[in-house]
Amino acid sequence: MIKNYSSFIDRTKSSAIRELLKLTSQPDIISFAGGLPDPNVFPIEIINDIIANILQNKSKVALQYGATEGVLEFKQELVKFISKSEGINLKPENILVTSASQQGLDLIGKAFINVSDPILVELPSYLGALQVFQSYGADIIGVKSDDDGVLIDDFAAKLDLLKRQNATCKFVYLVPDFQNPTGVTMSVERRHKLIEISKHYDLPIIEDSPYRQVRFEGDHCDMLYKLSNYDNVISLFTFSKIFVPGLRLGYMIGPEEAIMKMSTLKQSLDLCTSPLNQLIASEFLKGGYFDSHVKEIIGIYKKKKDVMLRALNEFMPEGVSWTTPEGGLFLWVRLPEYMDANQMFYNAVDEKVAYVIGSVFHCDNSGLNTLRLNFSYPSEEEIYEGIKRLAKVVKDRLKTPSKA
Amino acid sequence: MIKNYSSFIDRTKSSAIRELLKLTSQPDIISFAGGLPDPNVFPIEIINDIIANILQNKSKVALQYGATEGVLEFKQELVKFISKSEGINLKPENILVTSASQQGLDLIGKAFINVSDPILVELPSYLGALQVFQSYGADIIGVKSDDDGVLIDDFAAKLDLLKRQNATCKFVYLVPDFQNPTGVTMSVERRHKLIEISKHYDLPIIEDSPYRQVRFEGDHCDMLYKLSNYDNVISLFTFSKIFVPGLRLGYMIGPEEAIMKMSTLKQSLDLCTSPLNQLIASEFLKGGYFDSHVKEIIGIYKKKKDVMLRALNEFMPEGVSWTTPEGGLFLWVRLPEYMDANQMFYNAVDEKVAYVIGSVFHCDNSGLNTLRLNFSYPSEEEIYEGIKRLAKVVKDRLKTPSKA
Numbered sequence: 001m002i003k004n005y006s007s008f009i010d011r012t013k014s015s016a017i018r019e020l021l022k023l024t025s026q027p028d029i030i031s032f033a034g035g036l037p038d039p040n041v042f043p044i045e046i047i048n049d050i051i052a053n054i055l056q057n058k059s060k061v062a063l064q065y066g067a068t069e070g071v072l073e074f075k076q077e078l079v080k081f082i083s084k085s086e087g088i089n090l091k092p093e094n095i096l097v098t099s100a101s102q103q104g105l106d107l108i109g110k111a112f113i114n115v116s117d118p119i120l121v122e123l124p125s126y127l128g129a130l131q132v133f134q135s136y137g138a139d140i141i142g143v144k145s146d147d148d149g150v151l152i153d154d155f156a157a158k159l160d161l162l163k164r165q166n167a168t169c170k171f172v173y174l175v176p177d178f179q180n181p182t183g184v185t186m187s188v189e190r191r192h193k194l195i196e197i198s199k200h201y202d203l204p205i206i207e208d209s210p211y212r213q214v215r216f217e218g219d220h221c222d223m224l225y226k227l228s229n230y231d232n233v234i235s236l237f238t239f240s241k242i243f244v245p246g247l248r249l250g251y252m253i254g255p256e257e258a259i260m261k262m263s264t265l266k267q268s269l270d271l272c273t274s275p276l277n278q279l280i281a282s283e284f285l286k287g288g289y290f291d292s293h294v295k296e297i298i299g300i301y302k303k304k305k306d307v308m309l310r311a312l313n314e315f316m317p318e319g320v321s322w323t324t325p326e327g328g329l330f331l332w333v334r335l336p337e338y339m340d341a342n343q344m345f346y347n348a349v350d351e352k353v354a355y356v357i358g359s360v361f362h363c364d365n366s367g368l369n370t371l372r373l374n375f376s377y378p379s380e381e382e383i384y385e386g387i388k389r390l391a392k393v394v395k396d397r398l399k400t401p402s403k404a
Numbered sequence: 405m406i407k408n409y410s411s412f413i414d415r416t417k418s419s420a421i422r423e424l425l426k427l428t429s430q431p432d433i434i435s436f437a438g439g440l441p442d443p444n445v446f447p448i449e450i451i452n453d454i455i456a457n458i459l460q461n462k463s464k465v466a467l468q469y470g471a472t473e474g475v476l477e478f479k480q481e482l483v484k485f486i487s488k489s490e491g492i493n494l495k496p497e498n499i500l501v502t503s504a505s506q507q508g509l510d511l512i513g514k515a516f517i518n519v520s521d522p523i524l525v526e527l528p529s530y531l532g533a534l535q536v537f538q539s540y541g542a543d544i545i546g547v548k549s550d551d552d553g554v555l556i557d558d559f560a561a562k563l564d565l566l567k568r569q570n571a572t573c574k575f576v577y578l579v580p581d582f583q584n585p586t587g588v589t590m591s592v593e594r595r596h597k598l599i600e601i602s603k604h605y606d607l608p609i610i611e612d613s614p615y616r617q618v619r620f621e622g623d624h625c626d627m628l629y630k631l632s633n634y635d636n637v638i639s640l641f642t643f644s645k646i647f648v649p650g651l652r653l654g655y656m657i658g659p660e661e662a663i664m665k666m667s668t669l670k671q672s673l674d675l676c677t678s679p680l681n682q683l684i685a686s687e688f689l690k691g692g693y694f695d696s697h698v699k700e701i702i703g704i705y706k707k708k709k710d711v712m713l714r715a716l717n718e719f720m721p722e723g724v725s726w727t728t729p730e731g732g733l734f735l736w737v738r739l740p741e742y743m744d745a746n747q748m749f750y751n752a753v754d755e756k757v758a759y760v761i762g763s764v765f766h767c768d769n770s771g772l773n774t775l776r777l778n779f780s781y782p783s784e785e786e787i788y789e790g791i792k793r794l795a796k797v798v799k800d801r802l803k804t805p806s807k808a
Contacts, residue, residue, distance in 0.1 A: 002636060
């Protein structure tokens with residue numbers, strides 16, 4: 001029998017929602033619970049051609065071990081891509097290729113967090129990040145947010161309090177664009193203020209940007225990375241939402257010294273990310289497939305988002321509100337304060353519809369009356385029907401508040 | 405500027421040999437320093453056909469997110485493979501797919517090590533493992549070894565001492581087959597004794613088996629996993645040496661409960677290993693390509709090993725000895741005690757030949773007079789010429805021991 005486990009094991013919870021999600025795997029359930037891209041947009045033929053080409057011309061790079069920091073020709077493509085798409089001008093040394101964003105988050109946790117270190121996150125925040133930071137033993141402090149992102153006053157107040165306690169806040173973690181779980185985008189004004197305050201406190205900002213390129217409408221906002229003058233921000237990206245998740249491919253950008261430190265950590269995590277998979281994405285960018293592919297994704301997800309909003313408007317009773325995301329994969333529903341989305345989950349499953357309970361995204365376990373809906377994976381028909389079912393569940397519990 | 409780093413950063417050293425290895429990248433140097441498989445054996449056409457097939461028939465699995473524990477059909481192939489090759493009978497629940505062995509090592513470090521926890525390793529031991537365990541803050545204790553593996557008396561003595569100090573040794577880490585760096589295989593007798601003692605002390609055994617299938621000659625030894633009756637052993641495998649490293653694909657086997665804990669940890673590391681890459685290996689096994697491919701690798705590496713042994717016999721002066729590995733990728737050279745392979749490294753580079761200094765594999769920094777030679781990557785001609793050059797370097801320093 002295996003014994004002697006570390007405290008990491010105690011601190012790393014198997015996501016509570018995993019158990020709930022098992023209930024949603026019945027085939028007749030319409031699930032808004034996942035975060036999967038629509039597999040119908042995967043550019044299979046392009047990938048097939050790219051791979052055949054790589055195996056013919058670059059197999060000894062693709063199939064061999066690669067440099068920990070990433071395959072140079074891929075990083076050079078990324079430099080061009082980031083310059084063109086974000087107006088951020090980097091050298092390859094500012095980029096670390098990661099085995100998708102989740103590894104980026106793990107590297108951030110490992111690089112910054114000693115047990116009991118305070119960090120700041122949004123209320124609510126991305127569950128996968130909360131789990132990593134928790135596994136490293138962080139003291140996770142939530143900053144209140146609304147439909148324009150984090151509340152700057154609360155952010156400043158939390159930092160001030162920590163300073164008065166002589167505690168060093170290690171970083172603030174944010175998803176500024178089409179946030180997971182809320183779909184909210186941080187306003188430009190707040191971005192500027194956040195950076196100003198974080199510089200005052202010498203606070204690193206971790207900017208997680210998995211959905212940024214998937215903008216349906218509204219105005220372009222510069223990345224925190226750019227607005228900070230490349231100073232105290234590390235930004236994480238992934239190809240999971242704009243290409244395919246199955247390659248497990250992402251990257252982080254940051255000051256050269258920080259990237260070097262992360263690269264040393266990554267060496268002991270997995271030596272390197274699959275060079276084959278890096279070259280696939282590299283050729284996808286180089287071949288000029290990216291723009292039209294993302295345009296296709298945007299078109300499909302925007303239509304799905306619109307169907308979801310239309311159905312919410314049509315079916316949801318008064319007292320229920322939701323966000324109207326300008327991009328991404330998710331929107332956020334707020335039920336009346338007295339309602340409990342956790343309890344309601346079982347009624348929803350009975351009605352053959354599923355969501356993720358909002359409380360799991362709150363580091364302080366608040367948000368009992370909230371829930372997250374994904375619109376990228378289900379079809380438009382399923383979205384319409386699913387929201388109809390969900391609205392029925394909500395109405396049933398509205399009628400019987402004593403149960404809540 | 406980014407600040408606020410954790411103690412992981414201090415504990416994770418950029419491999420000292422990385423700097424040395426930079427010296428070896430000149431094209432006219434014959435390098436025995438790497439650990440790369442020979443790219444000429446990569447089965448490129450088979451991989452091409454397999455991928456085309458996957459993208460045609462299973463693209464929605466291959467390119468989507470997958471289960472953290474691994475793609476079920478791949479794990480089912482692994483169950484069959486392990487049963488056939490090792491006589492070990494498992495369920496899919498005993499297997500966790502990893503992003504190659506290095507991630508397996510990281511999971512082991514994370515799952516078991518709190519800062520200052522003692523662990524046992526071989527003297528010498530695999531550098532990549534030492535680095536991971538160090539990054540988690542382990543108190544790494546070396547067990548002496550010879551050409552039959554670890555010395556059982558020293559193993560028992562170290563455990564006894566720790567027990568008397570009321571310290572819990574978290575695990576013993578071993579590469580029992582064709583060890584990296586020595587090429588040594590642990591004898592059957594010692595395997596039995598190691599297991600007996602480890603059970604007495606309730607000590608988990610971590611068995612790292614990256615080269616096991618690459619046996620050139622000699623008798624088959626059962627794995628520690630099998631000899632322990634599947635009780636207190638976790639074993640790590642990789643496809644890097646028997647297929648291609650570029651897929652970054654491996655797996656660990658262990659008791660179901662341990663695998664579940666590791667799987668929870670892996671969720672926060674990278675969510676899942678590339679399903680595309682898992683399916684490639686799965687189809688490689690399923691298609692029956694494995695046996696003939698490994699046979700080819702064995703044939704090529706055995707010839708290279710024989711050339712290296714022949715050249716060592718022919719050129720090395722008296723007082724220098726080396727191991728005669730029955731498999732794997734490495735052999736180990738012992739210089740006379742007074743010699744310093746670290747200092748000699750620069751002479752070797754001057755003579756256009758490179759190796760890895762032996763001291764980096766020793767957790768106690770001993771082994772100054774040792775070095776590791778890789779025979780899988782260089783060609784037979786390069787091996788012969790390189791050993792000739794190396795012997796010259798050794799002889800030059802033999803003649804001038806006062807410099808040492």
